[in-house]
Structures are given as C-alpha cells and as structure tokens.
Amino acid sequence: MKNVFCAVAGAASLLISAPSIAQTTLTVATVNNSDMIRMQGLTSEFTAKNPDISVKWVTLEENVLRQRVTTDIATKGGQFDVLTIGTYEVPIWAKKSWLVPLDKLGADYDVGDLLPKIKDAVSVDGKLYAAPFYGESSMVMYRTDLFDKAGLKMPESPTWDFVVDAAKKLNDKAGGVYGICLRGKAGWGENMAFLTAMSNSFGARWFDEKWEPQFNSPEWKKTLTTYVDLMKQAGPPGASSNGFNENLALFSAGKCAMWIDATVAASMVTNPKDSKVADKVGFALAPNTGLGKNANWLWAWSLAIPAGSKKVDAAEKFIAWATSKDYTKLVADKQGWAAAPPGTRTSLYKNPDYLKAAPFAKMTLASIDAADPSHPTVKPVPYVGVQYAAIPEFQGIGTQVGQQFSAALSGSTTVDAALSAAQSATEREMKRAGYLK
C-alpha cells in the first residue's frame, strides 16, 4: 500500500513539475463539400502558426450533420467547438442565444470586405453570428455549342418564356440531350430550394404578412404549372428523383442543354477532369418574369461557435483564419485561384487572377447580388430567407410540400391537388406551431 502511494505521489509530482504547453483541441464539425475538405487539408498551416491549438475534424453528410449539431447545441452537449452551419440556421439559432457573436475576429479580419448580402444573411441585429466560408446563389448553366447550333442567344438575364422556348427547341431525346435539367427530388433543401426561388420570380410567396400560407394563390399555380409542363416536355426521365448530384452528372456527361442550380456547380462543370463539356458552358442569371425578381437563391456555409463553448478564444482564432483573405490566398498559392472558396469577399471579385481563372466569377457575384433574403419576393413577407423561410418549422413543412410537388412532377398527382395538399398541410403545421389561430 505504501509503495502504491509513493508511486502515485511520484507520478503526480512529475506531472506538476513537467513544463507544459496548454494544448487546446478544437473539434470542428463540417460537411463533406470540396471546399471544406480542402480546408481540412490545409489545417497544418493554421496549427503551425498556433502551436498551442490542435484541430480535429468531424465530417458528416449535410442532413446527418444538421441533426447531430442541432441535438448537441439544443442540449448544450458541448461536443463541438466550431460548427459549419448554413444561412437557414444562423438567424434561428442566434435568436435562441445558441451562438457566440463573432465580434473579436481581429483587426485585420476586414468585416467590411464581406459581400453585403452574405454578411446580412449571417448577421442578426447587425451582429455577425457566423463567418461565411463560402457563399452561393443559383444561375443558369447552358451549353454554348448547342445554343450556337440552334441559332439561340442566351441573354444575361433571361425570362422564363425564353428558357421554356429554348428548352423545347434544344430537347433532342433521340440524341440523348434534354432541354433542361432541374431538381425534382423531394426535400426542403432539394426541390423546394429551387421551386421557392422560382416562385419568387413569379411573384409568389410562402406566407402573407399574417403567416397565412399562400399555396392557393394564382402565382403558385403558375409557378408549378410552368415547372411541371417544362419538365414533362423537355426534362430528363425520372426527374422527380433528381437532385443536385444527379443533375451534375447529367450535365457533366453532356445530357442537358440547360441546368439551373447552385453557382458552386460552375467550377465542377468547367473542370475538364470531371466534365465532358468543360469548355462549352455559358452562364446567365436565373430567369425572371419581368416582376423584378430573379429565380436565384442565396446560401452560405459558415463557421460559428456554440454558446457555452469553453474554447471560444481558440475557436475565434480558427474561424478568423479560415474565412480570412489570407486563407483565400493560401488556397490560391497551393491549388490555384479557381479553387479559392467563392462568394464571400468583395476583394476576391476584384482580383484579376481569380477573374481569369474562374470564368463564372462575374455571374456568381451578379447572382449573389440579385438575391435579397429580407425582401425575397415581390410582395412583402414576414420571414427572412430566399429559398426558405427562416423559422424552425420550415424543415418539416418544406419537406412535406416538396413531396407533394415531386409527386406532381412524377405525375402521380395533379398540380391543383398538390397545391391544395400543400396548403392544408402548411396551414395545419402553422396552426400547431402557434403562428395561426
């Protein structure tokens, strides 16, 4: 017994006397997108400058990550020090005081350089609650060779009428080329991201000022009818199960004349390694109907610190590094300018090297500028968000409505039936959540 005591005391005194650098380990939760994986690979550059901080990564699929991180932050589980969240979560979580305001990112961080629309999307009451890592909108990607062959010229800001006509003209099912590829897979972040943005350009809205659902409005009917007719006449078969990745594969293989989706796809379809049509892609703003709104969304994957984190200082240092101008330059030095995370900083779009390496840069910036989360559509709305309404209930409602619209696309229900089912489902959920009486 005495020996054991001596051994323990000896070990303890060794531990106390040993010179130690207090090591802070940050656990960063992130999604499996190429820009994040690149950041993961460059972490050693950060830890070399900050030897007292080590960084560990938890990479998960977007929906798994969302559930995992939401559970942890709601229960104050403290498993993560830095979270990757989207513009949907930021206003909701900030209002619940789940996030630490990012007001100590350092003097040289240059908050003023952040793109104003993106900065607004991750701020609440003027305070930054998450630092944007990369931002995106949506735009039209089209095949310049097919347009030339058909004698068509894509305007910089096309109307839906033009897009519908062009899609019908370019549709060549025998040749294996479909006029247009659009999202059809049900989900609030899948088909509903596209359809909500599309509905904005038709003047539709999710809710009126009193939170009354608006799926019975003529604007929604026009949106969904245009979409379903267009896809039936000029879309690929089985479109109701196509999401971003399926359309990316179709477009990269040369099977779509047009594709309207996230601007981040531009770097993928113009990369000769992954795309057969890399040198034949043109870009245009998402279509409009002349009402002053284009059908493009706004999203930014951003880094935030959960309230209650015991490592706020180290986490702030990491976030400041990962979303800084220097980080963009680091990526450019290591992997070329085309790999720089897009859509967050004004300076990037003034950099001639980037503009040269990324032919889609101008249109990405114009698309981001054309989206306005506070005034997403023509009529006034009580919510924030372009392709979503930033309320906690939206994920569930959006997915339910998305299922109805996906069924209308596949033909298992009619447009009218889908809209009326969407209306009653949304009314029910909004009543349950207390927005309606």
Added chain:
Amino acid sequence: MARMVTTRNKVISTAAAWLVGFLIFFPILWMVLASFKTELEAFAIPPSFLFFHWTTENYVTVQERSDYLHHALNSIVIAGGSTLIAMLIAIPAAWSMAFSPTKRTKDILLWMLSTKMMPPVGVLVPIYLIYRNFGLLDTRSGLIFILCLGNLPIVIWMLFTYFKEIPKDILEAARMDGATIGRELIYVLTPMAVPGLASTLLLNLILAWNEAFWTLNLSTLEAAPLTVFIASYSSPEGLFWAKLSAASTLAIAPILVLGWFSQRQLVRGLTFGAVK
C-alpha cells in the same frame, strides 16, 4: 429415368440457388466495382459493368483523409463489447424463461420485444441529456451500453427459441444424475445449444456493427466507429459515389470475412431444430 430427373432437378436447383445468391450479392459487388471507378464513371448512365478505367485512387484518398484503423478498432470494441455483455445477460434470462416458465413469461417476452417498436429518435434527446450528464458522450462504454440495451430483446428472443427446442428431459436426466445448475448449464445445455449461441452471437455482432443511429448521434471523434467513417463520405453537393463505395467496402470488409468463416455455424444455427 428417375436418375435423370434427379440430375436435371439438381442442375436447375443449383442454377437457381446461384442466381438467387448472385442477386442478393449484387449490391455488394456493385459497391466494390464502383469503388474502383472514377467519380464520373460511378455516376455514368448507362453504367459500365467491367470495362472501365480501373483505379485505386479512391482508396488512397480515403486513407489520406480518414484514420480507418481508429474507426475499425472502435467498431470492433463496441460491437464485440456490446455483444458479449448482451450474451452474458441473455443466456441466463433465456434459460430461465425456457426451462422454468411462469405465468408471466410470455408477457415479459412481449414487453421486451415492444421496446424495439419505438423509433429510437423518439428518445434521442433524453438519452443525449443523460449521456451528457454522466460524461458518456463520445465514449466507447456509452456506445457499448446503448447497443447492448438495444439488441438485448432480440438476443433473448433468439436464445429463448433455441433453448425451447432442447428437450427438457435431457436436462432432467442430468439433474437426476446429480448435476448442479452450473454443471447442467455448462456441460449439458451449452454443447447442445452451440449452433444457436453461435448464430445469435454473430447476428448480434452484425447488428451492432451496422447500427448507425446511436453510433452517429452519440459519438464525435474518440469513440466514432465505422458508421461515422462512412457518413463522412456522402455529400449533397459534389460527386461522391466512388469514394463512398471505397469507404463502405473498407467498412464491411472485417464483418464480411468474419461472416464467411463462420457461415457454417450461422446456417446450422438458423436451421436449428428444423430437421428434428
């Protein structure tokens, strides 16, 4: 004539068995093939079956990005640990219910099974809070505990049905010869129940190995098993099938090998009692 029919029947049934076997195995084969394709080829329509540019690039990427061994070791410890503990609890429980049933035995069995009827997400938040307070989040022991509890009803049910097949008279004979309960369990019951025990063990191991809900939600880094490893390769923005297939192939490899070697026990266990 009779011989010819027999031969023909044999050929037909063998071919049918191979066909069914191939159909069942096909998704796994497809996954392995996809893991050797480039991302674009993995997504290509129409897909190519064998004539594509074979590459091991995905395995290299997966190795570079993740610590496979760390995740595999966690999977072995968690699946193995939860299975052993579940067996230790389930054997005596099933034994007592099979050989000394009471009026309430059936109700207890049904009650145990009913716990599997609730979707786990229904208790995610309470369990998460309990784990947080006890410091069990992201620990192997926490995951062993929850997987053991989750699989216990199935293990007890399986063992109960196997034990029921064993004639009571043999155990009574052993008792008549003066065997104690311990000796009766070890020397009489166990040898007769080996196929049943082995298949329960293996099935429980596979269930625990593949369990994705709790392992994804209650682990972060230190205790993260192979399910977390796989989940990190799926992406809504970007092509990922080839890399995901490579990660999945690596994740199922150990359990597939184990299943291969123990298939004889497994088949015997699953058909146990059918030929009495």
